[in-house]
Amino acid sequence: MAEMNMLQAINSALRIAMEKDPTMLVFGEDVGHFGGVFRATSGLQDTFGRGRCFNTPLTEQGIAGFANGLASNGTTAVAEIQFADYIFPAFDQIVNESAKFRYRSGNEFNVGGLVYRTPYGGGIAGGHYHSQSPEAYFTQTPGLKVVVPRNAHQAKGLLLASIRDKNPVVFFEPKRLYRASVGEVPEGDYELPLGKAEVVKEGKDITLLAWGAQMEIVEKAAEMAEKEGISCEIIDLRTLSPWDVDTVAESVKKTGRLLINHEAPLTGGFAGEIAATIQEECFLYLESPIARVCGLDTPYPLIHEKEYMPDALKTFEAIKASVNF
């Protein structure tokens, strides 16, 4: 085991995957010699050459279209979209093309072996074009997998699994944790399963559900609640599409309460989907309405970032309201 931050863990995953799969290519804006604006691809061009790790012109729709072409011809493609905020020019290539390649052709062609890596989320004074969490747009699209790691260890294991998955994956990396999240990470090859949530901490009064950077927030809120005698079960969803209904439902049947926290705006956010499914699965077990602590329905503000955030304090308040309903 080695001490790594999330960027080092991602870099390590890419390096291992490229070593083991000689067809794999890594590309995007500035990812070549410079190693990406966050340096996730540092050193890969030196090791694998300009043919396998390279800069592309500044065109997200081009990167995604190119990636689709590579993967449809059997080449493993890991494309970086520099910020998740800039994924929208590529939206058509991702939701109409990557997601539907297999279905529309009756599996004559597919783009398994395609991952879009993209840094998402706020808390870095990035304003609304460097802070968005657009995961819900992609969870509405059958054919895509949507994955969000919460720390360095997860990032490496989930990324390796995503690269080797037989389906296209949109992999959202919580950029405020890129350097902040440091932990023990195996140096070798390992995978964490996609489509499987992780129970991070067991408890009995309420289930707290989140993913990515918000896991830290709910863990902090849980500590505050524990001091008031409330026992929290904490679940990291990890994969948003397809999501692990069973693990969440099982937990809610035990605790009788569910709180979902995400950074994206409330309306149309993925918490709504989870709430609808869980009330269907657990209706007779619920002791209080399912709570959602989310971003506001505003663009991500710069100066009011702190106010906008579904932070630990807001989550703590919602836990108490749920338990005292």
Add this chain to the structure above:
Amino acid sequence: MSNASTNQETVHKVSFLDRESLHIPILKILQADGTPYEQAVLPQIDEALAQRIYDACVFTRVLDERMLGAQRQGRISFYMTCTGEEAAILGSVAALDEKDVILAQYREHAALRYRGFTTEQFMNQMFSNEKDLGKGRQMPIHYGTAALHYQTISSPLGTQIPQATGVGYSLKMKGERNVAICYFGEGAASEGDFHAGMNMAAVLKSPVIFFCRNNGYAISTPTEEQFAGNGIASRGVGYGMHTIRVDGNDMLAVLAATQQARAYALEHNAPVLIEAMTYRLGAHSTSDDPSGYRSKEEEAKWREHDPVKRFKLWMINKGWLAEANDEALYERYREEVLAAVKVAEKIPAPRIDEIIEDVYDEPTPLLKKQLESLKAHVKKYPQAYPKTAGRL
């Protein structure tokens, strides 16, 4: 700052460039009567290749005529013809290796036929029956077959252009001596994907033949409302790409250009743009009526440039085709297509279980649950779901 690619001579008074500054000649080999121009350099073509091309021409004409009829009778929901553009499509595909990957727009079924797609396979796709390779998931004419290296058609316009750049790059990295060919119309060249794909191919050095069928209309929009530059070819030059403009109704001109484009793409690992000047003799699709936006006279004028007729005259001149045999070929394909229609429309639709297949490599638990609930519902109201209820 380095910008070596735009280093040029300097001038000391203001001097603008206009579209006319870019002199782009058009390659023509065959004259209207089927004899080559005096100076023309012919492509590599022997009798067997000519016969194979001509056979696909006739099949495609017959298919278009019959399926247009079938759509008007309500037997299929939609159709698109390639009538008038056969030389552009067949002249190009005939220059390729069988393993060169085709990324088509939607009007290139002549190329698919040339590669060996059977009459039955065309019908199974158009009638969305259980033998359709695409499992009945897309509108008629959205063909695709891995065996013939013809990627499945996608409806959104221009999406295949950057994908072709990726396919070409993939072929290059695997060390395969093959290219990708990407077809699109001049209308699709207005999409952002066009710029993205062309620029990336030129910069990343991807062996792709970008083949623009400049057929005069994007649905109802004529070229003068689609672009103001010197056609599409001028853009190829702008991207730093080897570029040629050909008479798209001249089978031999298209064949010659594509043979050399392919050799260049492989030798230099670089893209080539071919702009084929042609004319869409039919409607855009069966949902369209061209009499609303162009005159009968205009269409009649273009019928005189019929690419199939010109090629046929050349073959007759060569002694490779006799008029009597030609008529028999049309008749044979008319019968074959009609017979295939009758068979295909009786083949049942794919089973309901197919609805959740291929969303992912394996259906997810939620999908399986949704299918079970759907099947229970269909079982309860079978008369409301006649296509699948009998085969639950």
